[in-house]
Amino acid sequence: MDTTQLLKGVLDLAVLAVVDDEDGYGYDVLRRLRAGGLSEVGDASVYGTLRRLYAAGALTSYVVPSEEGPHRKYYGITPTGRDQLARQTKDWRTFAETVTDLLDHPHRTTPQGAAS
Template sequence: MDRSQLLKGLLDIIVLRVLEIEDAYGYEILHRLRGAGFDELGDASVYGTLRRLYKAGYLATYVLPSDSGPHRKYYTLTPEGRGYLKGMHEAWEDVSAKMRKLLDIPEKGRS
């Protein structure tokens, strides 16, 4: 099954949750997502999501020097981003509960 469309719809909440835990730069965000099992998320999708969330005012950035190369741009949640994540989390819990209920109902003719 191709889960890419489902993950595309969840990318905002996934990325914001990673940043709620701790600020991070792009590659570090990708590393955390892959560590959480989201191997199928493409780099371009994640970076595009970061740009879109930044443009919407849900993320802010700051730059820190790196010991191993160029400066790194870190992403952090803004107060608006925290509010957006909270609303998305509530929506996720609501939809998840409804889906669990729906999926647990036996189909007609099935025992």
């Protein structure tokens, strides 16, 4: 199954969940998403999502100097981001339960009186 479209719909939620667990820089967030099972997530998608969530006020950022290379820009979640995470988590769970119910009980979707 091509999960590209599914991933686009939940990438904000996944990024917020990862950053809510612990602040992280771009590649670290990408690595944690992949380690969590989103192996098909692309670099550009994650970096774009981080920038967009930052611009929307859901994330904050700060720079940490590095002795082994360029400084790293870390992202942390803001109260606005936590509110968004809570709303989207509730929406995701409701949606997932609905789809699961449809898959488990397809006969419930047949209109009354229609032939199955």
